Amino acid sequence: MPNTRPQQITILGATGSIGVSTLDVIARHPERFSVFALTAFRQADKLLEQCLLHRPRFAVLGDEIAALRLRDGLAAAGLSTEVLVGSKALADVAAAPEVDAVMAAIVGAAGLEPTLAAARAGKKVLLANKEALVLSGQLFMDAVATSGACLLPIDSEHNAVFQSLPADYRRNPAASGVRRVLLTASGGPFRATPVEQLEAVTPDQACAHPNWVMGRKISVDSATMMNKGLEVIEAHWLFGVPAEQIEVVVHPQSVIHSMVDYVDGSVIAQLGNPDMRTPIAHALAWPERIDSGVRALDLIEIARLTFERPDFDRFPCLALAFQALRQGGVAPAALNAANEEAVDCFLSGRLGYRRIGDVIAATLERIGAMAVDSLEAVLAADARARSIAQDEIRKRSQN
Template identity: 75%
Template sequence: MNTPRQRITVLGATGSIGTSTLDVIARHPERFEVFALSAQRQMDALFAQCLRFAPRYAVLGDEAVALQLRQRLGEAGSATEVLGGAAALEDIAAAGEVDTVMAAIVGAAGLPPALAAARAGKKVLLANKEALVLAGGLFMDAVAGAGALLLPIDSEHNAVFQALPADYRRDPAVAGVRRVLLTASGGPFRTRALHELDGVTPEQACAHPKWVMGRKISVDSATMMNKGLEVIEAHWLFGVDADAIEVVVHPQSVIHSLVDYVDGSVLAQLGNPDMRTPIAHALAWPQRIDSGVRALDLFEIARLDFERPDYQRFPCLALAYGALRSGGCAPAVLNAANEEAVAAFLDHGLPYRQIPAVIAATLERVCDLPVDSVEAILAADVQARAVARAEIHKRR
């Protein structure tokens, strides 16, 4: 008996997660069918993807670029319909024909379409951590209310998901989880002298020792804000408090995360550092499929090292824990300030070590804003960005 193919929308198709997702999909044409692809402005890459995967829809966030893509695809004889704008992103995420949505748009812009997919009861593969950082309560309520299936794509959260019992969400108390341990590579500056960080360039910060990622998330890995956002995300995904989430620096990036149980057992998920592993796991869950990832050779690795995070080296991690404990709008403010500070750093407009200073100052100035709706959350995001830009201007 033939199983119908999953029809998939890939939000953020031209980014690293999106291209890895399409790589896995291409390996299993009998299981998966691309329904829609999206990008912000990367027309050439999206054009090539449309020719290869023939989606029903392609969406560009920039409507002017969408017009250009529509013309190019028409000249190429493609039947893909091209749409533009934020509303179209929500449409392809919630469309009745869609089974699965890969939510891989980076930043706050990824929240509305990811939330639309959850509210439509889709199988949501969540690579956009900001959806939970900004709107964790709203998002998880939407998942529960619509009966959506939420599967984490971040390698750390996917590892935790694999190490938890299948019935964990139905009865967390019975599972006996003591701690969730999120591993971190430590990024490119794990061993660099602190005084040398003053002159760090964007190119150096983006040279991750283990993972191939976009520029923004690479800087977040260097500052360890990426891990801080993952701590907040883990709180919502797995229902654990900040005190039960521990970050472990593991430079080999082979153990992707661990779960510590009250009986003394610690379960870990291991694998080569390749995002196709968690993507394939989530696409086929609860089954397993080939991801194209090379088998792990423990003899080649030979050793596994672990360190406590240095909060003097990684103050962004401490800021994220503080925002989680504060609750309310603090995580949204943290995220917005970080995005603005990282963008300024990448544009050579802010020194590397001023990134946490901008975030801390913004958290102090923006507080007690409501976060009871998407509109309120996005308003807090806008206000935090304005304050962060003013702080950045002071430090140029």
Template identity: 80%
Template sequence: MTPSRQRITVLGATGSIGVSTLDVVARHPQHFEVFALSAHRNIDLLFEQCMRFAPRFAALELPAAAAELRTRLADAGSRTEVLEGPQALIDVAAAPETDTVMAAIVGAAGLPPTLAAAQAGKRILLANKEALVLSGALFMDAVRASGAVLLPIDSEHNAVFQALPERFERNPAASGVRRILLTASGGPFRDTAPAELEAVTPEQACAHPNWVMGRKISVDSATMMNKGLEVIEAHWLFGAPAEQIEVVVHPQSVIHSMVEYVDGSVLAQLGNPDMRTPIAHALGWPARIEAGVRSLDLFEIARLTFERPDFERFPCLALAYQALREGGAAPAVLNAANEEAVAAFLDRRLGFRRIAEVIAATLERVRALPVDSLDAILAADGRARQVAREEIRNRS
């Protein structure tokens, strides 16, 4: 850790990752200061965070929300300046004063500011997996060209990062790596018969057995699309082909992921299911800092179990592998269709089992396109959303 304090921008400050990040930051005021916070619509929590951390900027995409926050902060005597619009997120992520960007905006909306941070050479704590799913090659090229530091926050990728050699250069073969094993809890429907999934409600899908997460990512965990997106993310983070990335269902969520080496060694990272652990690891890297997480009690856990994923029960996982192998815009199409289908499910306009159907139909209709620029990626995303909405209407 350098003697000077890191100036941090938290994109998605009011979400679960953002809240956990600020919890860790608050434990180390000598090491970190908050430069900017962003949120989508949770004005009340963002107001509280601004009053506590006194960032220089707060950014909201919606003008009406920004106006309300601006008034409330002024009335409270805060000096935090409120910015608005999509460009505001890009500006605070790439600002010269920003050292570290926590990229925790859920979905495709997080791509432009996260890519801007990469192009500006920031230290990026990547919790927005969609940035790599949509624009893997483009994003990684930006990281290499600018000299940005990319640190994964998803518990699985952070675990892999910790289990890899110190000088790993995105080349598994050269580092003696045989397989990357991503663990998955299996979500709330791990033992549910496929036929019974027809009647699943949003409330049931959001009731994750181990993790406290937002509604969208909770549904992704229930369909295992979240793990599928993580497979694609792992491909770009670690340079491993689909065949070297295996998903292992591990209901206890204690082993967060593993790396198998060619000599037969398997290194695993263990810990309680608390996102403050990977957040603290990335904030402090290469040092270790206190996270506020309770110690792991192996005697309390008693046993760890593992299962193969059931692709019949979780067709979204198979679709993610398909998109990764197809390449081009297929992962962006997969992600866009999934976001639209999950939103429709949460709005009770689409059945749980229809989510995978919408994604599969969209992938079939929107063939792979080149993704050599941000505009091309956003165009593929937009086309996929249009098609997905049509497919949703056909099933409503």
């Protein structure tokens, strides 16, 4: 039991899959953690429920209508949580002086500004929002280095790699003898579906992940393996590993969460049941360990762990992500933006599943050279890529 005051936590994206799992872990350790702020886009009712349980100082919503609803609910319950609205408020509750740690769990590029604000303010940043890092890359890592923020990965693969690397890896990467980072991938719901049937898959089929329960955007990314592609880029920035030293291994059971292969032939892996509360608890308590509520791994019950090479024809998005990482510059930001637009249109029935990769490939071809060395430049690149992607989507639109 810690002898200091509880850590004050802000959860960006509290009502999502990662946000809910984070609150589950926090609720198990009231002596360690206290909630400073919770944020959501429009889910006022769910945020109200969370406020009643966790009593944060602030709650932030994306628009005034949702905020009014939340204020009414809080007043009826006699709670003093202050309700704020909009993107500046998100950055404020991420960077507030009282805050010790920020869970960055907004989905997509919308999470960039508050996550960067937390990094610039030198917080302990628990990073689930991989899109923010893919989008801003060097800019984000520079902000972490300058402020002395403590950046801890929540993505299960990167949390596994972090646990499998030596503690002083960042200070002396050459001496650590890392040969390869091996990111495992489940292969998603279409790992074995005949390729010709992929033309007709629906959003609900794409969101039915065999091992993980997640938000809809990341579920589609898992089906296309763009999720793994974004994770390759995320690993590059988090651990400073070049594209050539990052490999993807398909491992359908999702028990090994990733591995590090060393020059002496050792391979160190982190295993566990597929439940995000493990990496969340690991990062919240780091360098200590706490109970996460996840049941112990039963290897006898699992019995078999299998591995396959990824099929780049079936999963063109994975190849596009490697291409964008090698290309560098604006390419990863353009990849991410085009993917967000294409997935959104797929989920709303405007774009066929197989066209997602086509839209991203065309956007990468057309984006040209753009600076990504400031927040403004990154946002401009993101906006330009989205407009190209929308143009490409119109050419392929289903209705």
